Amino acid sequence: MSIPELFERAARLAHEYRARVGSIPVAPRASMAALRASLGGALTEAGSSEGDTLDLLARAAEPGLLNTVSPRFFGFVIGASAPMGVAADFLTSAWGQNAGLYATSPALAVAEETAARWVLELLGLPPTSSVGFVTGCQMANFTALASARHALLHAAGWDVEEHGLFGAPPVHVVISEEAHVTIPRALRLLGMGQGRVIRVPSDAQGRMRADALEQTLGGLQGPTLVCAQAGNVNTGAVDDLDRIASLCAGRAWLHVDGAFGLWAAASPRLSHLVHGVARADSWATDAHKWLNAPYDSGLVIVKHPAAHKAAMTTDAAYLVKERLSGPGAVSGGTGHEGDSAPPRDAVDWVPEFSRRARGFAVWAQLRTLGRTGVASLVDRCCALASRMAQGLAREAGAEILNDVVLNQVLARFTPASGGDTDAFTREVIARTQREGTCWLGGSVWKGKAVMRVSVSGHATTEEDIDRSVRAIASCAKA
Ligand SMILES: Cc1ncc(COP(=O)(O)O)c(C=O)c1O
Numbered sequence: 001m002s003i004p005e006l007f008e009r010a011a012r013l014a015h016e017y018r019a020r021v022g023s024i025p026v027a028p029r030a031s032m033a034a035l036r037a038s039l040g041g042a043l044t045e046a047g048s049s050e051g052d053t054l055d056l057l058a059r060a061a062e063p064g065l066l067n068t069v070s071p072r073f074f075g076f077v078i079g080a081s082a083p084m085g086v087a088a089d090f091l092t093s094a095w096g097q098n099a100g101l102y103a104t105s106p107a108l109a110v111a112e113e114t115a116a117r118w119v120l121e122l123l124g125l126p127p128t129s130s131v132g133f134v135t136g137c138q139m140a141n142f143t144a145l146a147s148a149r150h151a152l153l154h155a156a157g158w159d160v161e162e163h164g165l166f167g168a169p170p171v172h173v174v175i176s177e178e179a180h181v182t183i184p185r186a187l188r189l190l191g192m193g194q195g196r197v198i199r200v201p202s203d204a205q206g207r208m209r210a211d212a213l214e215q216t217l218g219g220l221q222g223p224t225l226v227c228a229q230a231g232n233v234n235t236g237a238v239d240d241l242d243r244i245a246s247l248c249a250g251r252a253w254l255h256v257d258g259a260f261g262l263w264a265a266a267s268p269r270l271s272h273l274v275h276g277v278a279r280a281d282s283w284a285t286d287a288h289k290w291l292n293a294p295y296d297s298g299l300v301i302v303k304h305p306a307a308h309k310a311a312m313t314t315d316a317a318y319l320v321k322e323r324l325s326g327p328g329a330v331s332g333g334t335g336h337e338g339d340s341a342p343p344r345d346a347v348d349w350v351p352e353f354s355r356r357a358r359g360f361a362v363w364a365q366l367r368t369l370g371r372t373g374v375a376s377l378v379d380r381c382c383a384l385a386s387r388m389a390q391g392l393a394r395e396a397g398a399e400i401l402n403d404v405v406l407n408q409v410l411a412r413f414t415p416a417s418g419g420d421t422d423a424f425t426r427e428v429i430a431r432t433q434r435e436g437t438c439w440l441g442g443s444v445w446k447g448k449a450v451m452r453v454s455v456s457g458h459a460t461t462e463e464d465i466d467r468s469v470r471a472i473a474s475c476a477k478a
Pocket residue numbers: 076077135136137138139180182229231232233257258259260286298
């Protein structure tokens with residue numbers, strides 16, 4: 001098969017899948033045994049033809065896909081890989097770029113520099129911040145906390161990159177009891193320990209209690225790191241960032257995990273929710289969630305480029321790195337200085353060495369959507385989440401447990417005949433997943449089993465919400 005035939009066949013298979021994804025069940029249909037039978041087997045000596053391999057991949061994988069790009073997929077917080085980002089990703093794969101250095105992909109370095117500048121503008125964050133394009137918010141949190149670790153210990157006279165944490169001055173780490181699991185995991189990977197953190201209680205919506213933080217900080221002296229959150233993974237609630245920033249000012253590094261909630265800043269209607277966010281020292285977010293860039297795509301943003309770079313950079317004689325001429329400031333790699341900005345080497349801003357040129361898809365998504373497009377994507381998802389909450393309360397008799405401030409809904413179902421509400425809620429989730437009209441998951445909120453709905457896809461319409469409400473209602477009544 002020629003290269004044009006192979007690539008055109010892949011594109012045709014991709015668009016045929018997208019054309020039917022709204023009408024096939026959202027849940028995977030194949031069993032693990034069936035997938036092992038179709039995708040397993042021994043590695044052959046002679047290999048197979050490209051056309052045969054591509055067709056088998058498409059045919060065998062599709063029944064085992066969770067159809068996250070369906071307009072009625074409401075699980076986890078998964079963006080629906082918008083077509084523009086996917087098309088840019090086709091090209092990215094075809095170009096085969098290694099994004100580590102300016103020298104290995106000048107075009108990618110400039111596309112990331114531009115996308116980084118656009119992201120800072122959209123989110124209202126300081127334009128001199130540095131930005132790294134990582135796999136997701138887990139690695140964004142990791143990179144931001146590594147930058148914090150560097151800055152706090154550097155200020156205490158300790159070179160953590162050189163000497164590690166053995167014998168280092170202790171760093172107090174304060175997180176909310178509702179911090180996403182990727183925060184303790186990042187701390188663990190950084191040698192800071194997930195068990196020695198101080199956990200601050202949260203309120204009924206999952207927001208860190210600022211009064212409790214104030215009390216905690218009052219009892220601490222020395223290097224301190226505080227992790228706040230924009231967008232609780234269950235409720236969507238945002239911590240009182242302005243007040244928290246005031247408490248941290250001059251005494252702690254403030255990091256904000258805003259995997260999806262940070263995008264509220266891009267919406268004039270919702271930006272009040274993240275008021276004060278620009279006062280933090282670092283931020284972690286995703287492009288593969290609300291921006292609907294294809295997986296994987298996370299963003300780490302640090303107000304202090306020198307700390308970010310010191311924590312991440314590496315060098316070797318064979319690397320053709322763009323060395324800054326002369327001493328002085330570290331540019332954040334966002335090109336905000338204009339034509340005089342030094343070229344960007346991605347290896348300075350992320351933990352990876354070789355890496356995918358994922359910035360092309362982010363650039364393409366942002367260029368296509370523009371400011372208004374991003375704001376309306378965020379607004380639309382939030383309006384649809386409210387519609388879902390109202391529909392579930394009215395038609396399915398659900399109790400809604402959260403204030404629907406963003407795109408997250410928590411619903412709980414009581415059996416008409418009385419009985420175990422936790423068990424019935426889980427049963428309604430399982431029935432809904434099996435029924436196939438839509439897909440959503442479960443969680444536990446304040447000790448209660450809940451159905452968890454996240455509206456994060458660009459293609460979801462009011463009709464999709466209404467159809468899903470009817471399907472869930474019939475599962476709750478069955
Ligand atoms: C608040 C929060 N932080 C971090 C993450 C982890 O993001 P990722 O899966 O992109 O690593 C999530 C994922 O849902 C999240 O909601």
